[in-house]
Amino acid sequence: MAKKKLTKEVYLKWYEDMLFWRKFEDMTSALYIQQKIRGFLHLYNGQEALLAGALLAMEPGDKMITAYRNHVQPIGLGVDPRKIMAELMGKVTGTSRGKGGSMHMFSKEHHFYGGHGIVGGQIPLGAGLAFADKYEGRNNVTLTYMGDGAVRQGSLHETFNLAMLWNLPVVFVVENNGYAMGTSLKRTANHEEIWKLGLGYEMPCMPVDGMDPAKVYDAMHEAMERARSGGGPTFLEMRTYRYKGHSMSDAQHYRTKDEVAEFQKQDPILIARSVLESKKWAKESDFEEIDARVKALVQECVAFGENSPYPEAHELWQDIYVQENYPFIKE
Amino acid sequence: MRIIQYREAVAEAMSEEMRRDENVYLMGEEVAEYNGAYKASKGMLDEFGPKRVLDTPIAELGFAGIAVGSAMNGLRPIVEFMTWNFSLVAIDQIISNAAKMRQMSGGQFTIPIVFRGPTASAGQLGATHSQAFESWYANCPGLKVVVPSTPYDLKGLLKSAIRDDDPVLIMESEQMYGDKGEVPEEEYLIPIGVADIKRPGTDVTIVSFGKIIKVALAAAEQLAEEGISCEVIDLRTVRPIDYDTVIESVKKTNRLVCVEEAWPLGSISTEIAYMVQKRAFDYLDAPVRRLTTADTPAAYAPTLMEAFLPSVDQVKSVVREVAYQNA
Ligand SMILES: Cc1ncc(C[n+]2csc(CCOP(=O)(O)OP(=O)(O)O)c2C)c(N)n1
Ligand SMILES: [Mg+2]
Numbered sequence: 084m085a086k087k088k089l090t091k092e093v094y095l096k097w098y099e100d101m102l103f104w105r106k107f108e109d110m111t112s113a114l115y116i117q118q119k120i121r122g123f124l125h126l127y128n129g130q131e132a133l134l135a136g137a138l139l140a141m142e143p144g145d146k147m148i149t150a151y152r153n154h155v156q157p158i159g160l161g162v163d164p165r166k167i168m169a170e171l172m173g174k175v176t177g178t179s180r181g182k183g184g185s186m187h188m189f190s191k192e193h194h195f196y197g198g199h200g201i202v203g204g205q206i207p208l209g210a211g212l213a214f215a216d217k218y219e220g221r222n223n224v225t226l227t228y229m230g231d232g233a234v235r236q237g238s239l240h241e242t243f244n245l246a247m248l249w250n251l252p253v254v255f256v257v258e259n260n261g262y263a264m265g266t267s268l269k270r271t272a273n274h275e276e277i278w279k280l281g282l283g284y285e286m287p288c289m290p291v292d293g294m295d296p297a298k299v300y301d302a303m304h305e306a307m308e309r310a311r312s313g314g315g316p317t318f319l320e321m322r323t324y325r326y327k328g329h330s331m332s333d334a335q336h337y338r339t340k341d342e343v344a345e346f347q348k349q350d351p352i353l354i355a356r357s358v359l360e361s362k363k364w365a366k367e368s369d370f371e372e373i374d375a376r377v378k379a380l381v382q383e384c385v386a387f388g389e390n391s392p393y394p395e396a397h398e399l400w401q402d403i404y405v406q407e408n409y410p411f412i413k414e
Numbered sequence: 415m416r417i418i419q420y421r422e423a424v425a426e427a428m429s430e431e432m433r434r435d436e437n438v439y440l441m442g443e444e445v446a447e448y449n450g451a452y453k454a455s456k457g458m459l460d461e462f463g464p465k466r467v468l469d470t471p472i473a474e475l476g477f478a479g480i481a482v483g484s485a486m487n488g489l490r491p492i493v494e495f496m497t498w499n500f501s502l503v504a505i506d507q508i509i510s511n512a513a514k515m516r517q518m519s520g521g522q523f524t525i526p527i528v529f530r531g532p533t534a535s536a537g538q539l540g541a542t543h544s545q546a547f548e549s550w551y552a553n554c555p556g557l558k559v560v561v562p563s564t565p566y567d568l569k570g571l572l573k574s575a576i577r578d579d580d581p582v583l584i585m586e587s588e589q590m591y592g593d594k595g596e597v598p599e600e601e602y603l604i605p606i607g608v609a610d611i612k613r614p615g616t617d618v619t620i621v622s623f624g625k626i627i628k629v630a631l632a633a634a635e636q637l638a639e640e641g642i643s644c645e646v647i648d649l650r651t652v653r654p655i656d657y658d659t660v661i662e663s664v665k666k667t668n669r670l671v672c673v674e675e676a677w678p679l680g681s682i683s684t685e686i687a688y689m690v691q692k693r694a695f696d697y698l699d700a701p702v703r704r705l706t707t708a709d710t711p712a713a714y715a716p717t718l719m720e721a722f723l724p725s726v727d728q729v730k731s732v733v734r735e736v737a738y739q740n741a
Contacts, residue, residue, distance in 0.1 A: 121538040122714065173538065173715035184540045184714025200542040201500065202472045235471035236503070263472055265448035271471035337447065396721035399710050412678045412709040 084142055084311070086304055089297055091364040093139060095373075097296050098355040098365075100138075101131040103377045104155035105352060107164060108327075110381050111154065111171055111185075115331050119389070120171045124185050125152040129326040132351035133258055134159050136299025137226055140307050144221060148196040148209045149228035151186035152258070152325075156228075160193040164380065165387035174391035181394045182402065196225075202263075203236030205229065206255070210246045213253035213310075224310040225253045226303075232263025234280060235271055243284045243318070252310035254303065255286075255318045258293070260325040265337040281318035293321030294349040297358075416599055421591040423565035424454040424530075427572035428492055430601065432462055435490060438576055441468040441477055442494030442531075451496050452532065452591045478504035478529070482512045485525045492576060495531035498585060499545050512581040513556030526579045530572070533561070534625060534675045535712055536588035538719055544712035546676040548624070551583050552653040553680070558582045558606055559653040561624040565595035567650055570604030578606065587625040609656035611663070615645035618733050619663040619670045621686055623649040626675040626724060633729035642737050652682050657689050664690055668699040669736040673724055678706040700736035705729055 209227025281288025
């Protein structure tokens, strides 16, 4: 596939999408405080460029899989955001009928393969999706995302070897936001260059500025084209930052406010906005319109979630087996 | 007596044993600089330093195995799993290595290791984060499995576990770390493998362990008002099981209900029921009953989580049934 031009339309979409994701996440955090969302809640704030750039590089039928920081990826892929909000609220109208919750979003229709709560668990799955595409002769690529914490799991290393051995059409993408919970990257290994883990497998690998959607797009496009043309896996270390705590109960003593502020200066939404401004692709009134649309859609999501019912108790025994009359033990 | 939190009891037990024995060390995710994901190792990095309180990357298989290897070579590791759900990444090292090393080496190697962390559900966390593996691990010879339900029990049992020369698994609960209870200043140990009668009674025996025993105790309290006297036994250890305490009680009450947060098939309750029918068959006046979680993965929605877990009302109604007190 030819490389796309970064037109006014691309930047307008990036700006509006990323702003929506940001505001959507902010709303989930407000709903969490009101106890309308429970459990863990991991927000994507700060990391939006990783998704925006990737979406532009994806072709129909390409796939995405990630860990538990996963609310906005399905939205980017086309899932109705109201359904994501409903899932977060545990409602039966949610993407998993309220069964999965914050960490387990899925959309078969939109090629989003989860939403995985066990760190590193999705890495082999992503290679497996690619294995099936290759097996079936489909010309598709799977983007397999993971956190910087996840690269220390054995699953990464076993999967890297297999993906190279079998030349699978997969791109492994590390969202290096500097921390795994309270553990900074530098405390998890003897060097901080995650991308170099690809070298031992002779997998093409490199670091990427993950705050700028244009740079993310460039790297993704190159890696995905390699995979699509039979060149096998790539390992990309996207350098980004998470603005919020790990989940909702995180005092963040492991970092300073200055550090957060430093990264917020390179905010992906600001980057998109400044391109739109400097190229005179949008004026103040355009931004105001986008703002209003974003706010209205977030409100619609909340209303949809609030007005939806919880699943009824009998749902607990549904969607477990394909077999219809599976004999569960019931007393 | 002094009142402390469950999480403080965890830190005290580990710290006291580390003061006592230089070879005891703690490793796990977030245990050092963060003071524990649930603050159950608070202050320990400050006191013992980074040689003995080690933060690990997220690499359960690796660090659990390194701990087992270090135990083969004379150390006494305490390995914290952020939750037991994540122990599945490391289960090979626990089942195939820690549990079997002594036997396979003809008694040459002992593995004096403690694996600990919270088990079972903790609110609405969905299927992967709400699992209870007590019965899985208890199934495996070579391990001891301890599930303390109070700060007092936790402290005494964890100290015994650290001194034990065999591998011991301690299963705590995210929802118990904030619980407060009486814990004496003086040192004490509680032997592994001894149950505790948390509430004496005469009419029905309820056997339980871990966090869910609170449901059993609440039911017993309410049933007392109806005139049904329940004896609530806290197994505290599920491998080995203190069958004698259970059998003694059943011989007195002639009725048994087990309450457990785990899937029903092959649960600890099932094992208790087997042994009671074998050893006290003639004493039983009603079928042994068990209340477990639903035979399903846990799910996120509050309505589904409620349907998943055993409730006080369910315990009450099953107790009434075995006591033939149905309204
Ligand atoms: C196997 C496993 N171990 C531990 C955890 C607990 N845990 C959840 S998220 C997390 C940190 C992961 O950090 P990273 O991979 O960098 O992703 P980020 O949260 O920064 O997106 C940990 C330790 C888990 N879910 N699974
Ligand atoms: Mg991270």
